[in-house]
Amino acid sequence: MLILHDPQCADYGSSMRPEQPARVTKSVAYVRAAHPDWSWRVPSAVVTDETLLLAHTPAHLKRLTLARDFNADTPFFPAINEHARRAVAAALEAAQHALATRTPAFSLMRPPGHHATADQAMGFCYLNQTAIAALAAHHHFGATRVAVWDFDAHHGNGTEAILHAHAGAGPDAGVFFFASVHQFPAYPGTGAHDLGPHTRNWPVAPRTPRGAHLAALRASLDAVIAFAPDLILVSAGFDAYARDPITAMTLERDDFAVLGCWLRETHRPAAAVLEGGYSDDLPLLIDAFLTGWQNSPTPVA
Numbered sequence: 001m002l003i004l005h006d007p008q009c010a011d012y013g014s015s016m017r018p019e020q021p022a023r024v025t026k027s028v029a030y031v032r033a034a035h036p037d038w039s040w041r042v043p044s045a046v047v048t049d050e051t052l053l054l055a056h057t058p059a060h061l062k063r064l065t066l067a068r069d070f071n072a073d074t075p076f077f078p079a080i081n082e083h084a085r086r087a088v089a090a091a092l093e094a095a096q097h098a099l100a101t102r103t104p105a106f107s108l109m110r111p112p113g114h115h116a117t118a119d120q121a122m123g124f125c126y127l128n129q130t131a132i133a134a135l136a137a138h139h140h141f142g143a144t145r146v147a148v149w150d151f152d153a154h155h156g157n158g159t160e161a162i163l164h165a166h167a168g169a170g171p172d173a174g175v176f177f178f179a180s181v182h183q184f185p186a187y188p189g190t191g192a193h194d195l196g197p198h199t200r201n202w203p204v205a206p207r208t209p210r211g212a213h214l215a216a217l218r219a220s221l222d223a224v225i226a227f228a229p230d231l232i233l234v235s236a237g238f239d240a241y242a243r244d245p246i247t248a249m250t251l252e253r254d255d256f257a258v259l260g261c262w263l264r265e266t267h268r269p270a271a272a273v274l275e276g277g278y279s280d281d282l283p284l285l286i287d288a289f290l291t292g293w294q295n296s297p298t299p300v301a
């Protein structure tokens with residue numbers, strides 16, 4: 001297991017908001033102590049505008065440098081542009097590592113990204129590192145087909161919109177797949193239906209029993225596998241946990257371990273990026289997912 005982490009990602013924000021520095025600092029401490037044999041790396045790459053423009057508009061990159069709040073959920077913070085770029089760098093390195101070694105890589109960074117659209121910061125997200133990594137993997141890292149599996153409790157509207165824009169026509173037609181399992185209705189209000197054969201959504205009603213939620217997750221991963229991707233990028237949010245303060249879902253710690261085991265059993269290069277997850281148990285949930293991903297037994301062929 002390779003963990004991409006830059007301690008600077010805890011240098012902004014407030015403990016008064018759900019998306020706060022302690023999410024990552026506590027998770028880092030827990031995972032480091034639990035797995036002293038895992039590798040850690042500070043992302044070294046400087047992310048260029050050219051790479052960000054794979055997914056975002058020039059106007060959006062400029063907007064991120066202006067000291068004005070984006071909306072109530074998504075304030076401006078000093079140097080948020082640099083913080084968001086570091087999260088992109090970590091996702092890119094995780095994707096490259098997965099493709100090069102076929103071993104797990106996890107970006108343990110903030111801010112999250114899956115709500116950010118081509119031209120808008122929203123839902124605690126400023127740049128969409130998962131969409132950028134998907135596009136970069138296809139255009140620069142040698143992967144032809146790239147799938148995103150988003151199990152955050154909220155719909156990955158930004159990733160969906162960015163990748164779906166490439167889905168229908170042009171040189172990228174048919175090379176990206178997006179699958180999201182999320183609470184519906186809930187923020188941001190999208191994700192009720194599929195947008196096409198490569199843009200799939202599994203809405204799950206609030207308080208759905210965990211077995212039914214897991215069945216939707218299994219179906220979504222089966223769809224990802226059927227797409228035969230060269231790379232699976234996981235938007236790993238942990239806010240579908242039963243005791244998350246901002247959702248009404250029912251998954252338990254063991255369920256996140258199951259998701260990790262399933263990912264391992266795809267036998268495909270995969271990289272995961274931390275998205276949401278706001279309970280005090282976040283370190284345990286991340287650890288369960290990563291441990292399942294790293295250690296699940298390989299089934300007999």
Ligand SMILES: [Zn+2]
Nearest residue numbers: 152153154276
């Ligand atoms: Zn979320």
